[in-house]
Amino acid sequence: MKSMGKPTINDVARLAGVSKKTVSRVINRSPLLNGETRAKVEKVIADIGYVPNVQARALALRRNFLVGLIHDNPNAQMVMNVQAGILEAIRDTEFELIVRPIDRGSSTMLADVKNFLERQRLYGVLILPPVSENDMLAEVCREIGCRYVRMGSTTLDTPEHMVASNDSEVVREAINHLISLGHTRIGLIAGPHGFRSARERRKGFEEAVAAAGIKLPRSLIADGNYTFETGLAAADRLLDLSPRPTAIFASNDEMAAASLHAARRRGMNVPDDLSIIGFDDTAIASHIWPPMTTVHWPIISMARSAALKLLADFFGDDLASEEPSMFPSTLIHRASVAPPRRD
Amino acid sequence: MKSMGKPTINDVARLAGVSKKTVSRVINRSPLLNGETRAKVEKVIADIGYVPNVQARALALRRNFLVGLIHDNPNAQMVMNVQAGILEAIRDTEFELIVRPIDRGSSTMLADVKNFLERQRLYGVLILPPVSENDMLAEVCREIGCRYVRMGSTTLDTPEHMVASNDSEVVREAINHLISLGHTRIGLIAGPHGFRSARERRKGFEEAVAAAGIKLPRSLIADGNYTFETGLAAADRLLDLSPRPTAIFASNDEMAAASLHAARRRGMNVPDDLSIIGFDDTAIASHIWPPMTTVHWPIISMARSAALKLLADFFGDDLASEEPSMFPSTLIHRASVAPPRRD
DNA sequence: TTGTATGCGTTATCAC
DNA sequence: GTGATAACGCATACAA
Numbered sequence A, B: 001m002k003s004m005g006k007p008t009i010n011d012v013a014r015l016a017g018v019s020k021k022t023v024s025r026v027i028n029r030s031p032l033l034n035g036e037t038r039a040k041v042e043k044v045i046a047d048i049g050y051v052p053n054v055q056a057r058a059l060a061l062r063r064n065f066l067v068g069l070i071h072d073n074p075n076a077q078m079v080m081n082v083q084a085g086i087l088e089a090i091r092d093t094e095f096e097l098i099v100r101p102i103d104r105g106s107s108t109m110l111a112d113v114k115n116f117l118e119r120q121r122l123y124g125v126l127i128l129p130p131v132s133e134n135d136m137l138a139e140v141c142r143e144i145g146c147r148y149v150r151m152g153s154t155t156l157d158t159p160e161h162m163v164a165s166n167d168s169e170v171v172r173e174a175i176n177h178l179i180s181l182g183h184t185r186i187g188l189i190a191g192p193h194g195f196r197s198a199r200e201r202r203k204g205f206e207e208a209v210a211a212a213g214i215k216l217p218r219s220l221i222a223d224g225n226y227t228f229e230t231g232l233a234a235a236d237r238l239l240d241l242s243p244r245p246t247a248i249f250a251s252n253d254e255m256a257a258a259s260l261h262a263a264r265r266r267g268m269n270v271p272d273d274l275s276i277i278g279f280d281d282t283a284i285a286s287h288i289w290p291p292m293t294t295v296h297w298p299i300i301s302m303a304r305s306a307a308l309k310l311l312a313d314f315f316g317d318d319l320a321s322e323e324p325s326m327f328p329s330t331l332i333h334r335a336s337v338a339p340p341r342r343d
Numbered sequence C: 001t002t003g004t005a006t007g008c009g010t011t012a013t014c015a016c
Numbered sequence D: 001g002t003g004a005t006a007a008c009g010c011a012t013a014c015a016a
Helices: A009-016 A020-027 A035-048 A054-061 A076-090 A109-120 A135-144 A167-180 A196-211 A228-239 A253-265 A283-287 A299-310 B009-016 B020-027 B035-048 B054-061 B076-090 B109-120 B135-144 B167-180 B196-211 B228-240 B253-265 B283-287 B299-310
Strands: A066-071 A096-101 A124-127 A147-152 A162-165 A186-190 A221-223 A247-250 A275-280 A293-296 A330-332 B066-071 B096-101 B124-127 B147-152 B162-165 B186-190 B221-223 B247-250 B275-280 B293-296 B330-332
Touching: A009 A020, A009 A035, A020 A035, A054 B054, A066 A076, A066 A109, A076 A096, A076 A299, A076 B076, A076 B096, A096 A109, A096 B076, A109 A135, A124 A135, A124 A299, A135 A147, A147 A299, A162 A299, A167 A186, A167 A196, A167 A247, A167 A275, A167 A293, A167 A330, A186 A196, A186 A228, A186 A253, A221 A228, A228 A247, A228 A253, A228 B283, A247 A253, A253 A275, A253 A283, A253 B283, A283 B228, A283 B253, A283 B283, B009 B020, B009 B035, B020 B035, B066 B076, B066 B109, B076 B096, B076 B299, B096 B109, B109 B135, B124 B135, B124 B299, B135 B147, B147 B299, B162 B299, B167 B186, B167 B196, B167 B247, B167 B275, B167 B293, B167 B330, B186 B196, B186 B228, B186 B253, B221 B228, B228 B247, B228 B253, B247 B253, B253 B275, B253 B283
Parallel strands: A066 A096, A066 A124, A124 A147, A147 A162, A186 A221, A186 A247, A247 A275, A275 A293, B066 B096, B066 B124, B124 B147, B147 B162, B186 B221, B186 B247, B247 B275, B275 B293
Antiparallel strands: A096 B096, A293 A330, B293 B330
16 A cells, blocks of 8 residues: 555546546546446546645646736735635635735846746736736737736727726716716816826816816825825815815825824815815725715726636636626715805 | 757756766755866856756745635735835845635635645745634645744744734823823724734724723724725725814824824824824835824835745845844824824 | 647756 | 765656
């Protein structure tokens, strides 16, 4: 009896009276296999509790059954949501999730990622914004032959490599809502330059304002960095203006929460003295007081779908490859918006 | 020239005129090696850009260079913080992080984890609360021979397998602070039964109240589940009481934020009508208005330290094994606490 | 449909 | 100190 330790494919083959290759075929669901043989092998596998060795398999296949998540410090809640979506997609499969944060400013970023992908030989990677907007990164994946799917705020790649939302459109809708309520002095807290999502959201804002024939002084646009602190500074700049804006659209929830914070710090009332709309619909939006009107960004669904796309040829194309590539965001009405106060 | 694709250990051996094993010794820093031979091999490695194949290595060593994170749905911010801490510890090493959420109610949980560990052959795993409190899980790790470090709110294991905080102690301090301000009707929103952290925090609360000679009607303790929604319900129950509590200690920030939400929904003012203290010091605590007094739980440091402990024998014991096992939490004073209003 | 021989790239054994 | 050879456990090519 050589069956020390964990049973291997050899043990199964010996006990079932077949060759290793046959066992291998059973495991990999080869279609051309006698039903009886298959049943016999499967019984042995179940009996002795055989589990294929992933390392050996990875070596032979030159490929791991790991899904990578590449991201560059967007906010915590978003990364968690994405992870939740991916994990939902790979639940009950043999895939596992490996997390890889990178430093988008770093000059060695591309080389780092390349190194990472070559070393780990992942089955595929999901790339989050904002790094997902970097075309060279996608090019690296293609070069190496690593599957990839990018997430973003607008279409960046072909459908099988992309899952996107329609940010500019939904922001237009949000701003129109403010305008229809009577707001004309609306401030924008923009996201960081270079972020496609920031550009798209700003574009939607500017288009809506322009379409309504409202002229937009440059001072009503304050730059933020998607963080609470920069949001606070931007909101303060906006609220120092005279006349003050009666509404603020912040390019993400953190900065929107910061606007609320800044307003209340000055003793202002939301929404009576100031209406606020955020973007993302993260937990904080519904947890703060008053509950905040915001754009629901279907990040979990997007991530799940992206993961399914990534695994399309594993699942056999039928389902996964038909995953949608566009996920419309929607405006969620809560309590941080009201008509402007009559002066 | 057989050097297609990526260079292997064979290429290095051939070019350097030595055997594979010698190259292997260089890679693994074997002490018994001629300095000249080593230099020669290292030059070739650098010249052709050889990188060891992790899959082959994993197969031969029966062990991967992966660190696992096992957790069961604590809040998002906490998981992200832990990931940040781990990633900080393994930055610039060959280790990668693999994330594994599990279902603590599931009857197959232990088997699932065992399966996961046996399949992936991780270098080690970090276990987050509340599952970290499950001794059988640790036993599974030991059985399999997988390194592990548990995180928790009190000592659960030997120092090399444990990183803990002193929850009951710091909660006592927090409650004493309320009492010193003149509060005598203090409500507790407890965490879920079965969570050690919940028990520790409740213990600290009860001890402080008892020590001050305050009698604690059962009605002043409301059960929550560490989620915003259950916090909301618990806070409502507390605020429906007559007389109302003048202060609430919530066992985590989410429930504390919910208490603030509930109070403001009734038109109450925080801290004038109600003082609130939370636990964790997650982002929401400082982002909401008023900024919330809470207990800072040094989760990132704990996670980093836990990861270093896990990698202790890889790094060579000197540094990592001296990582502290106890991380004291501290009370952060912000604006959600004030003396009780005179009736 | 099934079996045989061989490769994947590393580490371990045990000689020299 | 160093090298030949055998694991490690699975998949692929090609035969049968």
